[in-house]
Amino acid sequence: MSEDEARRAASPxxxxxxxxxxxxxxxxxxxxxVYTFIQSDSEELPILDNEMFHSIxxxxxxxxxxxxTAGHTVRMLLKVAKRTVPRVxxxxxxxxxxATAGLRLLTAQKARALLEQVQHVFDESPFLxxxxxxxxxxxxxxxxxxxxxxxxxxxxxxxxTKKTVGILDLGGxxxxxxxxxxxxxxxxxxxxxxxxxxxxxxxSTYELYTYSYLGNGLMAGRLATLGALGAEGMEWRVxxxxxxxxxxxxxxxxxxxxxxxxxxPEGYTGFKLCYQEVLxxxxxxxxxxxxxxxxxxFYAFSYYFDRAVDAGLIDGVYGGMLQVRDFKKRAKEVCNxxxxxxxxxxxxxxxxxxxxxxxxxxxGFKESTVLQLTKKVNNVEASWALGAMLDHFHNLKIH
Numbered sequence: 001m002s003e004d005e006a007r008r009a010a011s012p013x014x015x016x017x018x019x020x021x022x023x024x025x026x027x028x029x030x031x032x033x034v035y036t037f038i039q040s041d042s043e044e045l046p047i048l049d050n051e052m053f054h055s056i057x058x059x060x061x062x063x064x065x066x067x068x069t070a071g072h073t074v075r076m077l078l079k080v081a082k083r084t085v086p087r088v089x090x091x092x093x094x095x096x097x098x099a100t101a102g103l104r105l106l107t108a109q110k111a112r113a114l115l116e117q118v119q120h121v122f123d124e125s126p127f128l129x130x131x132x133x134x135x136x137x138x139x140x141x142x143x144x145x146x147x148x149x150x151x152x153x154x155x156x157x158x159x160x161t162k163k164t165v166g167i168l169d170l171g172g173x174x175x176x177x178x179x180x181x182x183x184x185x186x187x188x189x190x191x192x193x194x195x196x197x198x199x200x201x202x203x204s205t206y207e208l209y210t211y212s213y214l215g216n217g218l219m220a221g222r223l224a225t226l227g228a229l230g231a232e233g234m235e236w237r238v239x240x241x242x243x244x245x246x247x248x249x250x251x252x253x254x255x256x257x258x259x260x261x262x263x264x265p266e267g268y269t270g271f272k273l274c275y276q277e278v279l280x281x282x283x284x285x286x287x288x289x290x291x292x293x294x295x296x297x298f299y300a301f302s303y304y305f306d307r308a309v310d311a312g313l314i315d316g317v318y319g320g321m322l323q324v325r326d327f328k329k330r331a332k333e334v335c336n337x338x339x340x341x342x343x344x345x346x347x348x349x350x351x352x353x354x355x356x357x358x359x360x361x362x363x364g365f366k367e368s369t370v371l372q373l374t375k376k377v378n379n380v381e382a383s384w385a386l387g388a389m390l391d392h393f394h395n396l397k398i399h
Contacts, residue, residue, distance in 0.1 A: 018046075019093040020389040021081045021127060031055040032077040033385040034084045037393075045158060045202055046393070051380045052084040059172070060118070061102030064110040064256040071117035078125055085127075095127035098137040098388055101173025101217055105255055111136060130392070137388070139212020143169065143176030144197055145387030147208060150299050152386060153377035158202065166296035168363075168371065169384070170303040170355070172219035172254070177289070177363055178210035179296045186290040195287070201394060209289055216285065216362075218303040219254045221354045222347060224281040228259050240264045243274035243335065243350035250346070263346075271335035274349055278357045286362030292369075300371045301382040307351050308373050319374040325367035328356045 022033045032054050037046040056073055063070040074097070085093050097118055103111045119134045137145075146167045151157040156164045166179030181187055186209055187196050198207050215224065223229040226239035238249075238260045246269055249262035263269065305319060311330045314320040331352035345351070359365045374382050 018393070019085050019089055020392065021085070021093055021095045022098070022385045022389050029055050029057045029059050030073055030077065031381075031383075031385070032080055033381060033383075033389070034081050035386065035389050045152070046390075048152075048380065048386070051386075052080070053381045054080045059102045060099065060114050061106055061173075061255045062253070063114065064106050067113045067117040070114050071121045074118050074121045078121070078127075081127070090126040091128060093127050094130050094392060095122055095125060095133060096130065096388065096392055097122070097134045098385075099135070100137060100142055101139065101171055101212075101214055101220070102255060103136050104139070104214055105173050105220065137384075139174050139176065139214055140194065140197055140210055142174070142384050143167065143178035143210040143212050144199065144208060145384035145391060146176060146301075146382075147178040147180075147210070148201070148387035148390060149384055150377065150382060152390065153380055153382070154299075158204075164296060165372075166298040168298050168300040168304060168359075170300070170358075171217045172303070173217040174212050174214045174220070175216045175218075175358065176210070176212045178208055179289075179292075179298070180206060181209050181289075181291055183291045189290045191287050201390070211287065213286060216281070216358070218307070218351060218354065221278075221281055221358075222252075222350060223254065223259070225277050225350060225354065226259070226261060228261075234259060238262050240267075241274070241277060241350065242267055242269050243277060243347075243353060245269065245346055245349075248346045269335065269349075271332040271349075271353065274335050274353045275357060278350070278354050279361060281354070282357050282362045286358065288362075288364030292364060298369075298371050299377075299382065300373050301375060303351070304355060304371070305373050305375050305382075307348070307355060310345060310348060311352055314373050317375075319372070319376075321370050322373055323367065324356070324359045324365050324369050324371065327352060327359065328367065331356045 018037050018039060020035045034052040035048060036050040038049050039046040054077065056077060060070045103114060115134050122129045122133055146169050150167050151164050154165055164180045169176040190196055190209065195209060195211050196207060197210050198205060225243060226241050228239045234257060240262050242264050244263040246263040246265050252259050252261050308314045308322060309316040311334060313322055313326055313330055334352055335349040376382060
């Protein structure tokens, strides 16, 4: 059977089936998404027929000093792609890797060495490797592509729809906010033009409020709270925090560096003290948009979802709706009883306090704001990867 016959046999009449493969390395994991689309008309939105998703920890940035190991990680993920994509379609299935904050936080030299290893693995693979198939994605695009993914999956990405959803993405190294403003003041009062992005998709032009805060992801936020972000003398310093249990002392690794961390055995612990520490990392760094309330339903995912599950606020499969005050209430409970939660993570108090502070004092959400916490929408992973694949196929000209 020829390739075209195989594709027609597996697709509805008049439709073309295409696959796209998107490895997405962040600071805390490397993931592969294999998407199968059905495209009946190039002017129309394609139909997402299937997604295969697989994740490996840690992220590529953990191999900053041994790039060959990063290549091995990508090879393992490509084995998954080979099992998923029919062999007859390998040569016409584009393979694209977009690295995120984990690599943005590395030195240019270390990041380049990692990307060269990945490119080598891609070049020896049987898939279609386009130009610029291996790059570090800028944070703004990460937010925009996540917005495209979520609005595509929720059915809001067509010319008739006036309603869209906003996105809040909390990664390890960076955090993004993206939404479609209803008021001109939101665009006009943004600090710099970097907060506004336009792109065209399916005969519509969108102008989004979007920003990516590098260094304000959950793991980078831990480091900043501990005073360890960019600090000297890692080998001998112990970084203390009142957000950690008093008797806690351990090593903790992020981005290929190991830190000695501990609670403060002489001091006090609890939510108030922890909040003061975290506030220094957020206050004055995160811009509060002119309009937030009532403009959009916000979908929050990645570490927002994971920590809400760890804290017992939502179901780990179905997610759920939470108010900002739910994060605050649980943060207080966890911080004021650190001994009760040590088995989950000694960092849970810090993480829940950081999320509360980021939402309230950072972005300026009210405590009554309802967020939709989700990992999957219509059985598809909530992330920027789907948007990246749509961008690859349709060249959205993001600017």
